[in-house]
Amino acid sequence: MQEPEKTAVQAMFGRIARRYDTLNHVLSLGMDFWWWRQMVAAAGAGPGAKILDMAAGTCDSTLALARRGANVVAGDFATPMLNIGKQKIEKKRCFLLGLIGADAANLPFKSGLFDAVTICYGIRNIEARPLAYSEFLRVLKPGGRLVVLEFSHPRRAWLRWLCGAYVGFLLPKIGRLLSGDSEAYAYLAESIKRFPAQQEFAQELKESGFSGVTWENLCFGAVAIHLAHKPGAQL
Numbered sequence: 001m002q003e004p005e006k007t008a009v010q011a012m013f014g015r016i017a018r019r020y021d022t023l024n025h026v027l028s029l030g031m032d033f034w035w036w037r038q039m040v041a042a043a044g045a046g047p048g049a050k051i052l053d054m055a056a057g058t059c060d061s062t063l064a065l066a067r068r069g070a071n072v073v074a075g076d077f078a079t080p081m082l083n084i085g086k087q088k089i090e091k092k093r094c095f096l097l098g099l100i101g102a103d104a105a106n107l108p109f110k111s112g113l114f115d116a117v118t119i120c121y122g123i124r125n126i127e128a129r130p131l132a133y134s135e136f137l138r139v140l141k142p143g144g145r146l147v148v149l150e151f152s153h154p155r156r157a158w159l160r161w162l163c164g165a166y167v168g169f170l171l172p173k174i175g176r177l178l179s180g181d182s183e184a185y186a187y188l189a190e191s192i193k194r195f196p197a198q199q200e201f202a203q204e205l206k207e208s209g210f211s212g213v214t215w216e217n218l219c220f221g222a223v224a225i226h227l228a229h230k231p232g233a234q235l
Helices: 003-027 032-043 060-066 079-092 129-139 157-179 182-194 198-207
Strands: 050-054 071-076 098-101 114-120 140-151 211-218 223-229
Touching: 003 032, 003 079, 003 157, 003 182, 032 060, 032 114, 032 140, 032 211, 032 223, 050 060, 060 071, 060 079, 060 114, 071 079, 079 098, 114 129, 129 140, 129 198, 140 198, 157 182, 198 211, 198 223
Parallel strands: 050 071, 050 114, 071 098, 114 140
Antiparallel strands: 140 223, 211 223
């Protein structure tokens, strides 16, 4: 991501941080809680697992992982979002390894540190995705998992049209109504529309060096969980 664009996206997430959780629950019709449970299962979260949760935002995904006993580091380049996440974690009294302001394309961690890297609704906001994939591979242990939960493209034409209408028309209007920031939700809607379909995204991961790349459609493909592995045996 170019520096001016990165700065603009950071500022945008800072503006909507306070109402981000409420808007997510409303805009997903409450399905986001179920989607996180699927992500946690795909990541193999459990006692002793060391997981990096990137684009952690206000840490709902982080908390979902931590509740299963995983040792989680939450990373995001928008510190106002992480500050809210920190408050939630303290309130829930969950143990985390840490919260850190981090750019996915330049991670401040040593190589081979994590059993899994998760990223929920954040990969589409990374302009230089190949750099992020390279960093994810670097910090994963051999055999480690990358789990990406992201909005996607339904296979059926009528459902693609319906989702397109929702994302392109209703999402910005509801976002403006509840947050007062029409620009932010227009950007988010556009980022969903231009993100590659499931097969194209899976191919990106393969070309970046991941193996065993698969995906599972949720809500008829409006959302998908992508699973990929770093080549090598798990130590």
